[in-house]
Amino acid sequence: MKVILLERIAKLGAIGDEVTVKPGFARNYLLPTGRALRANEANRARFAAERDQIEARNAERKAAAAQIAQDLDGKDFIVVRSAGETGQLYGSVSTRDIADFLSDAGFSVGRNQVDLKNPIKTIGLHEVDIVLHPEVETKITLNVARSADEAERQAAGEDLSSADAIYGANEDAFESLADFDEEGFAAEGEVFEEGAAPSEGEETDETQQSA
Known part of the structure; x- marks a missing residue:
């Protein structure tokens, strides 16, 4: 489909250029967003009559965009x-x-x-x-x-x-791991999991009570 560009489109052309694009791209993007007109005699005449206004509006949008870009750049x-x-x-x-x-x-x-x-x-x-x-x-x-x-x-x-x-980042928090042996027991006073069996020779509370 051939269209007349109403603004510069990357890799297509500048304002006023007549270019050929895929129909879907024209119908779904260029035409409904006001970026182009169908290339026919009526629209050519319309563009010629309104060109100065179209270029002026584009210059305003460009200036506004440039201000935003300046504020955003590198942030x-x-x-x-x-x-x-x-x-x-x-x-x-x-x-x-x-x-x-x-x-x-x-x-x-x-x-x-x-x-x-x-x-x-x-x-x-x-x-x-x-x-x-x-x-x-x-x-x-x-x-x-x-x-x-x-x-x-x-x-x-x-x-x-x-x-x-x-x-x-938390290396100091893990430094204490050096105080534990390979089986997970503290070097000073063994730590047992809840419900673990006592080692040989160790008395439990129950044993002491029955004695």
């Missing part, structure tokens, strides 16, 4: 999610999630402006492209972590995507 956002020891999320971070928390942070960004090839499924620092206008793009970094503390460590360069990294 880091912390996203706290539950994850396993290997760093795999119990779920994912989607384009909708990103658009929602950007909006909550005061940035007018739509879901379709978040250029995320695949949902984020692991903790870590993830760079995401934000396409605010066909001619305006910026990048943000998502610091996906299990807690704010982990996000801070991650931002400092720590790799928290392994069990060793998680436990490494």
